[in-house]
Amino acid sequence: RGGRAAARARVSAGRIVASSVEQSYIMIKPDGVQRGLVGEIISRFEKKGFLLKGLKLFQCPKDLAQEHYKDLKDKPFFPGLIEYITSGPVVCMAWEGVGVVASARKLIGATNPLQAEPGTIRGDLAVQTGRNVVHGSDSPDNGKREIALWFKEGELCEWESVLTPWLIE
Numbered sequence: 285r286g287g288r289a290a291a292r293a294r295v296s297a298g299r300i301v302a303s304s305v306e307q308s309y310i311m312i313k314p315d316g317v318q319r320g321l322v323g324e325i326i327s328r329f330e331k332k333g334f335l336l337k338g339l340k341l342f343q344c345p346k347d348l349a350q351e352h353y354k355d356l357k358d359k360p361f362f363p364g365l366i367e368y369i370t371s372g373p374v375v376c377m378a379w380e381g382v383g384v385v386a387s388a389r390k391l392i393g394a395t396n397p398l399q400a401e402p403g404t405i406r407g408d409l410a411v412q413t414g415r416n417v418v419h420g421s422d423s424p425d426n427g428k429r430e431i432a433l434w435f436k437e438g439e440l441c442e443w444e445s446v447l448t449p450w451l452i453e
């Protein structure tokens with residue numbers, strides 16, 4: 285009993301830093317799905333210790349892809365990017381944690397997989413910018429924006445992981 289109470293206390297201690305808890309939109313792109321890398325990629329975020337709040341396999345319509353990448357609409361690669369993202373199902377995920385946005389970007393690695401460090405997802409699993417297997421939000425504000433864009437109300441789960449006291453003191 286005492287142990288359980290202590291565990292709960294540590295969980296709530298973890299919650300004291302609630303203001304710095306962020307969410308990142310992470311997406312396995314169609315090449316990652318086709319290449320059978322879904323488990324491998326999800327596993328990296330699970331093992332790191334972030335909390336999965338939303339997950340779905342999804343065929344992205346063209347207008348959603350265009351909205352998601354609207355800041356790149358004037359780039360020469362934009363039409364190819366939209367074709368790529370809509371070419372097959374993607375895996376949409378919302379991951380939560382303190383510092384998750386910047387940490388996920390590190391786990392994912394540089395945009396160009398040939399420049400991404402070994403040990404990162406792109407560094408280990410991809411060779412070309414146009415097939416770089418995974419997306420991660422680049423700021424907490426974009427994390428919120430993208431999760432709202434890709435998930436409908438009711439698709440995210442509020443839950444507590446029993447691992448939290450073993451991850452956050």
Ligand code: ADP
Pocket residue numbers: 356361365394395413414415416418419420422
């Ligand atoms: P990141 O995904 O690392 O945040 P960007 O926001 O710069 O990178 O670009 C978004 C996505 O657009 C990239 O992940 C990649 O799929 C695609 N992209 C970026 N630059 C190029 C390029 N030069 N050629 C083809 N695709 C590109």
